[in-house]
């Protein structure tokens with residue numbers, strides 16, 4: 490028991506702390522109201538805009554060339570395009586915005602304005618801006634060339650600078666623009682927030698690129714800043730191959746602590762769990778399937794069949810190729826992002842296989858051999874009919890050399906081997922610069938092994 494005088498002292502101290510914290514809370518609330526918003530075109534009376542936009546959510550705010558584009562709220566400048574590199578012949582979607590600025594508000598929302606005639610002098614990525622601060626001037630750059638001058642205004646979750654599909658807009662700004670015109674402080678509501686991860690792993694180094702059947706976010710974490718984009722994908726088979734997700738998490742922690750492991754030319758994008766529903770369900774065989782009980786490594790558009798198998802038993806490949814949200818999301822993320830190579834992590838075959846059966850096989854096999862050399866995994870391929878609708882096969886056919894690495898067991902990480910593999914993966918990705926005039930390397934023959942033996946090694950794929 491505490492003696493009476495001490496109890497009074499404690500009571501007084503607690504009262505004082507409560508009083509002080511109350512005062513602090515009140516003054517903080519008075520200084521910083523939750524979200525301050527201004528109309529992004531100033532002065533607003535020269536602006537005209539409609540509720541509709543052509544085929545995705547965004548708003549074109551029409552105003553004379555030279556009208557100010559200002560920060561709609563307090564935040565940090567995240568991306569600046571100072572050059573108009575749009576070419577109508579190629580119509581590269583990454584270049585369509587011309588001169589553009591995006592910022593991430595303190596509300597966690599990304600705001601993007603494009604077709605500018607100029608970017609505000611002195612503006613830099615990482616710079617803090619206040620609501621109403623000029624970001625640039627309205628113009629006709631990018632694919633607005635020859636159209637009435639306007640600001641293309643997009644609202645989205647924070648994403649990577651060249652993710653044009655997201656940055657152009659994912660919710661309609663119209664109701665918010667109307668509210669801000671009237672002086673209402675209304676925060677945009679996004680379909681989902683960016684990764685909840687904290688600290689160094691938060692946006693813009695983490696993005697949610699889709700959702701699973703049961704609504705779990707599909708997250709990708711970015712390491713490095715080089716132009717060569719590499720995708721590392723864990724747990725396509727969910728809980729049954731949970732150690733592939735564990736390997737991805739350990740790898741991410743290791744990369745955070747050792748950023749020089751990422752080559753200057755490369756950027757690693759790690760998807761720790763492509764099948765979070767399966768991971769949440771079970772660590773046994775039925776943890777392999779997604780929320781629709783589909784095997785999402787039988788759902789891709791290469792040799793897809795309505796009757797799919799795994800270890801001789803029937804598994805659900807989905808109603809058609811890409812019927813599942815997880816396969817759709819990864820397909821779009823890697824193709825839109827122009828990835829150079831992709832690696833899928835499985836268990837437990839202790840080998841590496843090349844996506845090869847729908848084209849692109851030579852590059853994938855060379856990739857597989859490079860990984861096999863440093864890890865000691867066997868570089869193998871499957872007989873034609875074993876695995877249908879497989880992810881690495883499909884990405885290889887799309888010009889993204891891809892392999893599946895099978896960890897040796899269902900529990901271990903094969904840590905040393907996979908750290909070595911990381912170097913080989915980056916080397917291959919850099920050497921694999923796209924140049925259609927260079928013929929593919931000659932096929933290296935791999936002996937085919939008897940079917941049951943392959944299944945024993947490859948039980949996870």
Ligand SMILES: [Zn+2]
Pocket residue numbers: 725726730786834835836949950
């Ligand atoms: Zn697998």
